[in-house]
Amino acid sequence: xxxxxxxxxxxxxxxxxxxxxxxxxxxxxxxxxxxxxxxxxxxxxxxxxxxxxxxxxxxxxxxxxxxxxxxxxxxxxxxxxxxxxxxxxxxxxxxxxxxxxxxxxxxxxxxxxxxxxxxxxxxxxxxxxxxxxxxxxxxxxxxxxxxxxxxxxxxxxxxxxxxxxxxxxxxxxxxxxxxxxxxxxxxxxxxxxxxxxxxxxxxxxxxxxxxxxxxxxxxxxxxxxxxxxxxxxxxxx
Numbered sequence: 161x162x163x164x165x166x167x168x169x170x171x172x173x174x175x176x177x178x179x180x181x182x183x184x185x186x187x188x189x190x191x192x193x194x195x196x197x198x199x200x201x202x203x204x205x206x207x208x209x210x211x212x213x214x215x216x217x218x219x220x221x222x223x224x225x226x227x228x229x230x231x232x233x234x235x236x237x238x239x240x241x242x243x244x245x246x247x248x249x250x251x252x253x254x255x256x257x258x259x260x261x262x263x264x265x266x267x268x269x270x271x272x273x274x275x276x277x278x279x280x281x282x283x284x285x286x287x288x289x290x291x292x293x294x295x296x297x298x299x300x301x302x303x304x305x306x307x308x309x310x311x312x313x314x315x316x317x318x319x320x321x322x323x324x325x326x327x328x329x330x331x332x333x334x335x336x337x338x339x340x341x342x343x344x345x346x347x348x349x350x351x352x353x354x355x356x357x358x359x360x361x362x363x364x365x366x367x368x369x370x371x372x373x374x375x376x377x378x379x380x381x382x383x384x385x386x387x388x389x390x391x392x393x394x395x396x397x
Contacts, residue, residue, distance in 0.1 A: 176270035179205040181390060182290060182303035184277060184316065187212040188376060189360025190309025191260035192383025193390075195238070198267045200391055205301070206264065207275040207292065211257065212311060225251045225376035234380060238263060251376060277315045279323070280306075280356070287355030290316075305390045308352075309383075311361035317352070344369045345378040349385045351393070359386040 180202040183194045190212075194204045227249045235242050235251065240259050243250045264271060274295050281289035281300065289302035308316040348363045359382045364371050372378040 176205045176272070177299055177301045179203045179270070179301070179303050180394060181205075181305045181307060182207065182301055183307045183309060184208065184290070185212055185307075185309030185311065185313075185360075185362070186210075186257075186261070186271075187309050187311050187360050188256065188260070188379040189362075189383040189386070190307060191257065191264065192380050193307055193309065193359055193387045194264055194269060195260055196384055196387035197390065198264065198269050200387075202391070202394070204264075205270040205272065205303075207272045207277075207294075207301075208310070209276060210273060211261070222253050222374055224374065225253055225256065226374045227251065227377040227380070231377055231380055253376075256376070277319065280316060280319050285354065287316075287353065304394055305355060305357060307357045307359060307386060307390065308362045309359045312365055314362045314365045316356060317358075317362070317366055320353075343378065343381075345372065346381045346385055349382040350389045357386050357390055359383055 181194075181197050181204045183190045183197075183204060183206045186206060186208040190206065190208075194206050198204050229244075229247070229249060231249060231251075232242070235249070235256075238259055240251065240256050261271065272292075272294060276293040277290050278293050278298070279291040280287050281291065281302065283289075287306055288304075289300060290306060292299045292301050306316065308314060310316075344367075345360065345363050348367045348369060349359050350357060352358050352366065358366060360379045361371060363369065363382065
């Protein structure tokens with residue numbers, strides 16, 4: 161019995177530390193991407209220092225998001241309520257975030273909090289994992305793909321700026337607009353370098369794009385898009 165329990169613990173340990181996809185960040189785009197990838201059958205681990213209710217701020221959290229009617233099917237699929245007014249959809253931020261988290265937990269997606277990203281691991285000129293500080297412990301997480309969805313913190317790019325200067329990767333900074341309907345974030349969503357992908361506000365931070373403000377639609381679409389890109393890439397590995 162003890163051996164069986166030990167083997168199960170070891171199995172679970174390697175499952176969450178060696179996922180197909182390591183999602184860094186619990187913002188909307190990261191949770192949507194994790195949701196889409198887990199639906200496709202990928203082993204996904206989501207890590208963050210805290211629940212990131214707002215990708216654009218460390219200290220302020222919007223209570224209400226706005227979007228077009230294009231997101232209605234998505235909201236119905238995950239059973240999130242909304243109100244319609246003057247052609248717009250109004251969504252409670254907390255309900256959307258908590259619902260996405262609960263779906264991931266129900267699918268046995270691993271969610272780890274109190275996690276800091278200390279470094280990136282490279283293998284054959286591609287990002288192949290990350291060095292994690294989980295509480296007071298240090299762990300190595302190997303993954304086929306890493307997604308940075310940490311918003312304005314853009315933690316993996318900060319590491320690349322300091323460590324991999326030859327890559328000439330740097331954050332250009334995002335621009336603030338109260339409500340931006342631009343699809344630029346979705347268009348620029350995707351692979352930054354081999355093994356490392358960006359979604360949501362992280363995209364805006366790297367490419368100097370306008371942040372969407374209260375418009376959550378670009379974040380939802382960015383999460384869906386990056387999941388498609390990662391799935392396409394992993395299918396060829």
